Amino acid sequence: MTAKPRVGLFVTCLVDLVRPQVGFAAVKLLEQAGCQVEVPAAQTCCGQPAWNAGADAHAVDIARQTIAAFEGFDHVVVPSGSCGGMIKRHYPEVFEKDEAWLARARALAAKTHELMSFLVKVRGMSGVTAQFAKTVCVHDSCSSLREMGVKAEPRALLGSVSGLTIDELKDQQTCCGFGGLFSVKYPEISERMADDKIADALSTKATVLTGGDLGCLLHLKGRMARQGKALEVRHAAEILADMGGEPALGEP
Amino acid sequence: MNLDPRNFQQAAREALNDPLLRPALGRMKTHFGAGRAAAVARYGDFEALREAGKAIRDYAVTHLDELLTQFERSVVARGGTVHWARDAAEARDLILGILRDAGAKTVTKGKSMVTEEIALNPFLEANGIVPVETDLGEYIVQLRHEPPSHIIAPAFHLSKEQVAETFFASHTDLDPKRSLVERNALVQEARAVLRRSFESADAGITGANFLSAKEGAAVIVTNEGNGDLTRLLPKMHIVVTGIEKVVADMNDVAVLLRLLPRSATGQPISTYVSVMAGRRGADESDGPQAFHVVLVDNGRSKLIGTEAQDVLRCIRCSACINHCPIYGAIGGHAYGATYMGPIGAALNPGVMGVENAAHHANASTFCGRCAEVCPVKIPLPRIMRHWRAVEHSKGLAPRSITAGLGVWAFAAKRPGLYRLGASVMAWFLRMMGRRGTVHALPVMQGWFAVRDFPVPQGRTFQAQWKARRQNAAERIGLEGGNSRSRQQR
Numbered sequence: 001m002t003a004k005p006r007v008g009l010f011v012t013c014l015v016d017l018v019r020p021q022v023g024f025a026a027v028k029l030l031e032q033a034g035c036q037v038e039v040p041a042a043q044t045c046c047g048q049p050a051w052n053a054g055a056d057a058h059a060v061d062i063a064r065q066t067i068a069a070f071e072g073f074d075h076v077v078v079p080s081g082s083c084g085g086m087i088k089r090h091y092p093e094v095f096e097k098d099e100a101w102l103a104r105a106r107a108l109a110a111k112t113h114e115l116m117s118f119l120v121k122v123r124g125m126s127g128v129t130a131q132f133a134k135t136v137c138v139h140d141s142c143s144s145l146r147e148m149g150v151k152a153e154p155r156a157l158l159g160s161v162s163g164l165t166i167d168e169l170k171d172q173q174t175c176c177g178f179g180g181l182f183s184v185k186y187p188e189i190s191e192r193m194a195d196d197k198i199a200d201a202l203s204t205k206a207t208v209l210t211g212g213d214l215g216c217l218l219h220l221k222g223r224m225a226r227q228g229k230a231l232e233v234r235h236a237a238e239i240l241a242d243m244g245g246e247p248a249l250g251e252p
Numbered sequence: 253m254n255l256d257p258r259n260f261q262q263a264a265r266e267a268l269n270d271p272l273l274r275p276a277l278g279r280m281k282t283h284f285g286a287g288r289a290a291a292v293a294r295y296g297d298f299e300a301l302r303e304a305g306k307a308i309r310d311y312a313v314t315h316l317d318e319l320l321t322q323f324e325r326s327v328v329a330r331g332g333t334v335h336w337a338r339d340a341a342e343a344r345d346l347i348l349g350i351l352r353d354a355g356a357k358t359v360t361k362g363k364s365m366v367t368e369e370i371a372l373n374p375f376l377e378a379n380g381i382v383p384v385e386t387d388l389g390e391y392i393v394q395l396r397h398e399p400p401s402h403i404i405a406p407a408f409h410l411s412k413e414q415v416a417e418t419f420f421a422s423h424t425d426l427d428p429k430r431s432l433v434e435r436n437a438l439v440q441e442a443r444a445v446l447r448r449s450f451e452s453a454d455a456g457i458t459g460a461n462f463l464s465a466k467e468g469a470a471v472i473v474t475n476e477g478n479g480d481l482t483r484l485l486p487k488m489h490i491v492v493t494g495i496e497k498v499v500a501d502m503n504d505v506a507v508l509l510r511l512l513p514r515s516a517t518g519q520p521i522s523t524y525v526s527v528m529a530g531r532r533g534a535d536e537s538d539g540p541q542a543f544h545v546v547l548v549d550n551g552r553s554k555l556i557g558t559e560a561q562d563v564l565r566c567i568r569c570s571a572c573i574n575h576c577p578i579y580g581a582i583g584g585h586a587y588g589a590t591y592m593g594p595i596g597a598a599l600n601p602g603v604m605g606v607e608n609a610a611h612h613a614n615a616s617t618f619c620g621r622c623a624e625v626c627p628v629k630i631p632l633p634r635i636m637r638h639w640r641a642v643e644h645s646k647g648l649a650p651r652s653i654t655a656g657l658g659v660w661a662f663a664a665k666r667p668g669l670y671r672l673g674a675s676v677m678a679w680f681l682r683m684m685g686r687r688g689t690v691h692a693l694p695v696m697q698g699w700f701a702v703r704d705f706p707v708p709q710g711r712t713f714q715a716q717w718k719a720r721r722q723n724a725a726e727r728i729g730l731e732g733g734n735s736r737s738r739q740q741r
Binding site: 011013015016017018019020021023024039041042043044045047049050051052053054055056058061062065093142143146147171173174175177178179180181182183184185186187188189190191192193194218219221222223225226246247249250251252 | 261264265268281577578580581582614615616617618619620621624634637638639640641642643644645649650653654657658660661663664665667670671674677678681687688689691696697698699701702703704705706707708709710711712713714716717718
């Protein structure tokens, strides 16, 4: 029997603060997939807010800290395409002119995965043991789609949940308008993009909006709460880990 | 109408509240997005075509000096003249000089974004020369004294009812009771009016989609045929375009012609492709008697060798604009610049200055759709991010953002402090929450302007994880203790 792969869970700052259950769901799923999961205490945020704002010096420091904390693991798994994309696609850009750190950044990038694609593609998971008797629509974050190439995996896993039906959004390509600091700097544009996405979700038979990125989900739920729209919003990992009975995002 | 890129935020707000703009922008996806998707699917290996296009344009951008001098030699050999303009003012003066030397009073124009960029029309008008736009969309916005809202569909922001109003107001010599309800009636009326301009113009000005160095040819694609009437009927033809449009030869142009219309409108090829090489020959019966090319730099060459160099590969197809959710929300006028959407966001800070066009680079979620559809694979978000870094390093970023980032980054570099801060924040948000969400806070006002914030579930993940690990360790410790005590017994 081969030893269990050691997986470092990059929790993400939003899961840490707002939705710890997603972190525990990720641990549960990874253990079900035969991994030994560790959560390094030396992690904070991936540094994407600094990098996207052009505050490169901050991004460099935070990226170094993350690389040092995670490079010893067999795999790094992130319950977010966005933070995963920062590590996998952008850390090597952060250190483009620093050869020593570039090598370390590339090595980390090569073993960093979005949670659901890791479960399916690396661990060969084809289904989960969970119940969720509701119709859901799936919001693909832009970074999951275009930076991490994740689309089929969440659907494959969600499709195995007992009682769950997927009714897809009509437009699966267009951004929901979150964009990190964009949502704060250009709230009205962000609002219009959210409203278009929410209208799409409400036109499906789904009573639940799910996805793999808490940033998008906080933004969409926050907007729906402001408008009194009653779609349930939760991270896909919660459903897959059979934690769908807990109160959804933004519900008491 | 916003003409200042620094007013982007206010102009964007106004655009979002414009009830006529929304249906127009709604047509964008079906009109261009679906068209491109179908054309790409029909083509086959479009990815290989994109790679070929990228290589052709990369070669051109890195050999501009060679190709442009070769282009000039080829044009001169065909009896034409090439003029070099370092900036917009020089370009305007050159064009005015050419027109004055020929005694020209009226000029027809094919659609040219470079002439928009250098603000040629108002300059010509101020100098007693009447420019008439002949592309239908461009003609409509000229009548309305508006800039184009889109680089290939200048009047995309208008409904046909608005166009009819414009025609009634402008074509006052026509029967005021005529019907302009049908789209075709609008087209026919514009054709009839423009025909008079074509016949009487002293000179024609067009842009160029490509310049072919070897043949000394300028190439344009049009769907209305106005480009050919503009360049062939008057005695003089002036091509005004950017220096970066040159490629090695017509073979390269042929590859780019497969990419351009498919990426732009979803057509396999545009209705017309005009190859314009020199003046009328001795044995030829038509064509202009004089042929001039005005090559405009206007900030382009200074991008070479910088992190923004790839933006010069652009072939102005508008695919990035057509697929941009920001453009889709606010349209083109809010940018206050000739080039809008992702290409504007990557180009404008470089040529207009970061201090003027920083909003263009910032107003993006980095969703990446633009780079995904770009026919020459320009890494648009990456270049926008570069401009943000320039803005940040020059101290031009808004203080509220940099100060907030500074505090956050201070903590993010200190995991112990960060965990404490996150725990306090989780507690605070739970205190502030009502029925699961927080409605307002004195910080992050942009967030709370349009949405609530979901209340954290409980203590932070890290705090709960640590507690679980300790419990587990104690359990193991207890069990260990019990077993020892059992042994003692």
